[in-house]
Amino acid sequence: MTALIGIDWGTTSFRAWRMGQGGEVLEEVGDGPGILAASALPGGFGQALRDRIGLWMDGTPVIASGMITSRNGWVETPYLPLPLDAASLARSLTLHDGIHFVTGAVSDPDGPAPDVMRGEETEIIGHLAGGGGDGLFVLPGTHSKWAWAEGGRLVAFRTVMTGEVFGALRDHTILGRLVQPGPGSGDAFRRGVEAGRQDGALLGRIFSARTLALMDRLPPDQIADYLSGLLIGDEVAHGLRDASGPVTIIGRGDLAARYQTAFAVLGISADVAPPGMARRGLWDIALKGGLT
Amino acid sequence: MTALIGIDWGTTSFRAWRMGQGGEVLEEVGDGPGILAASALPGGFGQALRDRIGLWMDGTPVIASGMITSRNGWVETPYLPLPLDAASLARSLTLHDGIHFVTGAVSDPDGPAPDVMRGEETEIIGHLAGGGGDGLFVLPGTHSKWAWAEGGRLVAFRTVMTGEVFGALRDHTILGRLVQPGPGSGDAFRRGVEAGRQDGALLGRIFSARTLALMDRLPPDQIADYLSGLLIGDEVAHGLRDASGPVTIIGRGDLAARYQTAFAVLGISADVAPPGMARRGLWDIALKGGLT
Numbered sequence: 001m002t003a004l005i006g007i008d009w010g011t012t013s014f015r016a017w018r019m020g021q022g023g024e025v026l027e028e029v030g031d032g033p034g035i036l037a038a039s040a041l042p043g044g045f046g047q048a049l050r051d052r053i054g055l056w057m058d059g060t061p062v063i064a065s066g067m068i069t070s071r072n073g074w075v076e077t078p079y080l081p082l083p084l085d086a087a088s089l090a091r092s093l094t095l096h097d098g099i100h101f102v103t104g105a106v107s108d109p110d111g112p113a114p115d116v117m118r119g120e121e122t123e124i125i126g127h128l129a130g131g132g133g134d135g136l137f138v139l140p141g142t143h144s145k146w147a148w149a150e151g152g153r154l155v156a157f158r159t160v161m162t163g164e165v166f167g168a169l170r171d172h173t174i175l176g177r178l179v180q181p182g183p184g185s186g187d188a189f190r191r192g193v194e195a196g197r198q199d200g201a202l203l204g205r206i207f208s209a210r211t212l213a214l215m216d217r218l219p220p221d222q223i224a225d226y227l228s229g230l231l232i233g234d235e236v237a238h239g240l241r242d243a244s245g246p247v248t249i250i251g252r253g254d255l256a257a258r259y260q261t262a263f264a265v266l267g268i269s270a271d272v273a274p275p276g277m278a279r280r281g282l283w284d285i286a287l288k289g290g291l292t
Numbered sequence: 293m294t295a296l297i298g299i300d301w302g303t304t305s306f307r308a309w310r311m312g313q314g315g316e317v318l319e320e321v322g323d324g325p326g327i328l329a330a331s332a333l334p335g336g337f338g339q340a341l342r343d344r345i346g347l348w349m350d351g352t353p354v355i356a357s358g359m360i361t362s363r364n365g366w367v368e369t370p371y372l373p374l375p376l377d378a379a380s381l382a383r384s385l386t387l388h389d390g391i392h393f394v395t396g397a398v399s400d401p402d403g404p405a406p407d408v409m410r411g412e413e414t415e416i417i418g419h420l421a422g423g424g425g426d427g428l429f430v431l432p433g434t435h436s437k438w439a440w441a442e443g444g445r446l447v448a449f450r451t452v453m454t455g456e457v458f459g460a461l462r463d464h465t466i467l468g469r470l471v472q473p474g475p476g477s478g479d480a481f482r483r484g485v486e487a488g489r490q491d492g493a494l495l496g497r498i499f500s501a502r503t504l505a506l507m508d509r510l511p512p513d514q515i516a517d518y519l520s521g522l523l524i525g526d527e528v529a530h531g532l533r534d535a536s537g538p539v540t541i542i543g544r545g546d547l548a549a550r551y552q553t554a555f556a557v558l559g560i561s562a563d564v565a566p567p568g569m570a571r572r573g574l575w576d577i578a579l580k581g582g583l584t
Contacts, residue, residue: 112487113500114507143499160496161465168460173453195404201530202494203523204452207435208405214363215406231495238493 002026002060004292005053006282007099009068010034010119014048015278018056023283025276029053035066035073045074046097061291063282065102066119069094079106079116083153086125086281090289102285107157115158119278120145123250126281127273128152135245138270140255146239160235163255166228175206175227178213182221189258192229193265197237206230228258236262248273294318294352295584297345298574299391301360302326302411306340307570310348315575317568321345327358327365337366338389353583355574357394358411361386371398371408375445378417378573382581394577399449407450411570412437415542418573419565420444427537430562432547438531452527455547458520467498467519470505474513481550484521485557489529498522520550528554540565 004019014032017025029052033041038048045068049057069077075096080088080103094101104118120139124147127137134152139145142164147157170176195208209227212218218226236259247263247270249256256272263270286292296311306324309317321344325333330340337360341349361369367388372380372395386393396410412431416439419429426444431437434456439449462468487497501519504510510518528551539555539562541548548564555562578584 109507113497114503114509115499116503116506146496158492158496159499160493161467161499162495164465165461165495165498168464169457172460172464173456175453200450201452201527203454203457203527204438204450204530205405206457207407207451207453211406211408214408215401217406235493235495238491238496 002056002058004283004286005056005060005062006279006286007062007064007066007068008119008122008278008282009064009066009073011036011067014038014052016053016056017279017282018053018060019279019283023280025279027056035068035070039072061100061286062098063093063100063102063286063291065122065278065282069101069103070118074099075101077101077103079104079109081105081109082107082157083150083155084121085153086129086284086288089121089125089285093285093289100286100289100291102282105154105157117145117147117157117159120147120157120250121154122281122285123277124149124154124281125284126277126279127248127250129284130277130280132248132273133246136239136243136247138239138247138249138251138259140249140251140259144235148242160239162231162235166231169206169227169231170224175209175223178210178220179223180220182219182225185222185225186261188218188222188225189229189261190265192226192231193233193236193262194229195226196230196233196235197266202231202234205234229262232258232262233265236266240266240268243268246271250277294348294350296575296578297348297352297354298571298578299354299356299358299360300411300414300570300574301356301358301365303328303359306330306344308345308348309571309574310345310352311571311575315572317571319348327360327362331364353392353578354390355385355392355394355578355583357414357570357574357577361393361395362410366391367393369393369395371396371401373397373401374399374449375442375447376413377445378421378576378580381413381417381577385577385581392578392581392583394574397446397449409437409439409449409451412439412449412542413446414573414577415569416441416446416573417576418569418571419540419542421576422569422572424540424565425538428531428535428539430531430539430541430543430551432541432543432551436527440534452531454523454527458523461498461519461523462516467501467515470502470512471515472512474511474517477514477517478553480510480514480517481521481553482557484518484523485525485528485554486521487518488522488525488527489558494523494526497526521554524550524554525557528558532558532560535560538563542569
């Protein structure tokens with residue numbers, strides 16, 4: 001018997017779970033349209049939902065998190081200030097078109113560098129609900145999120161645009177001019193991390209990706225891995241200055257492995273969280289909100 | 293009577309001077325083809341030269357500096373190691389097709405972050421030859437150069453890709469999504485410099501160009517100036533950590549003014565060098581080399 005339907009709905013991704021009485025997964029859909037694609041459908045978000053999980057929707061409560069609550073989403077909800085936990089997110093659920101939307105979080109809204117997230121807060125809640133302790137959480141991606149939890153609450157976070165800047169540098173600056181595709185080089189990545197962890201202007205240090213190649217000291221099929229390491233190394237070295245407690249990476253595949261390697265180069269053992277943090281967070285927020 | 297023809301020949305620019313017995317300018321050409329355009333001509337660099345200054349070339353010595361001595365230039369010349377001065381550059385002139393080419397400089401060739409320049413060394417020599425003292429030189433551009441002179445010699449430098457990265461971020465990342473053109477805002481630029489001088493990962497701090505705009509705290513027509521200030525502020529704050537002695541900006545127009553403003557925000561009074569440093573450097577190197 002279905003107790004809850006959970007949806008993690010991002011800009012370019014859609015994942016949904018049909019969950020049973022204990023939050024266990026009864027069924028899963030992983031390839032629905034992100035909000036960019038869904039909003040372009042004739043029937044919009046509602047149609048996207050019916051197309052993908054219409055058969056599940058028999059009155060079972062539905063909870064959704066992610067960029068779906070942003071300005072370009074189904075309904076724009078106000079950001080929740082820090083600190084926050086599952087209970088405060090549950091109190092802030094927005095019921096719209098029959099769906100309970102989890103809102104995002106804002107950090108330092110009136111300060112010189114406000115920051116926002118939508119979706120990652122639910123993944124972190126999922127980790128905390130699963131018995132994960134406090135500490136530092138890193139969620140790699142186009143825009144990485146660094147988040148700190150204390151006393152079971154999310155107390156601080158910041159966004160680092162590493163993934164998107166890497167793409168822009170590789171595809172739209174002189175640094176990509178000599179790049180050739182390759183099988184992937186862990187050595188080049190680690191060498192980049194060593195360059196990235198150094199002091200000095202980042203916009204200066206990245207130039208070594210060109211000069212080393214010009215001087216035949218970096219093979220063309222290793223430039224991209226070196227540059228990736230350099231940017232992630234800079235990110236991790238800066239982030240660790242504020243670190244205390246255990247470090248947990250919430251992410252998957254190659255990107256999570258790259259961050260784990262970068263932490264290792266800097267002498268830190270970081271765990272990669274098991275998959276399912278978003279679903280677990282949705283379940284916990286729904287429980288706290290009395291939806292199930 | 294013409295004593296020397298000097299050429300500053302860059303990737304996208306070509307400037308030439310016909311100089312008299314005392315190095316004074318008798319005639320000037322400022323709009324010739326850069327090496328990218330010149331190399332595509334049927335007659336190549338020789339044709340570009342004849343087209344622009346053929347009437348000057350009556351046996352008068354010709355000296356040229358800049359990217360024209362790079363791999364994609366007229367002749368590739370080896371980089372000169374540091375420290376260097378006008379005399380060592382004069383000893384390293386390469387005579388090719390009747391032209392005396394000034395070679396570029398390399399910093400830390402065997403270290404983890406080698407760096408190179410072609411053309412800027414001649415501008416710095418020009419400043420030193422004109423009676424300018426030692427200190428820090430900043431040459432803003434697509435790739436800024438920071439250079440240090442001691443005892444009349446160029447002793448260190450590094451490249452910072454600020455200009456090119458600014459363009460890539462504005463045109464190819466989410467930071468440019470909300471940008472609207474505007475009349476230019478000195479306040480937004482200075483606000484960016486304040487954000488740029490702070491500690492923390494640069495790839496995190498740039499995200500404020502988006503969040504401030506999302507929160508209606510940065511008008512769309514000020515985002516670009518804010519981001520420009522943020523990148524230049526980061527560059528200047530890092531560069532000043534190694535600074536001692538006077539700071540001289542070798543550059544022109546709006547970009548030189550932006551750097552001067554950024555230094556002022558950080559409490560440093562930087563001079564902008566008078567125009568003509570490249571020509572002056574070419575003259576001094578030619579003198580030391582016995583060309584005139």
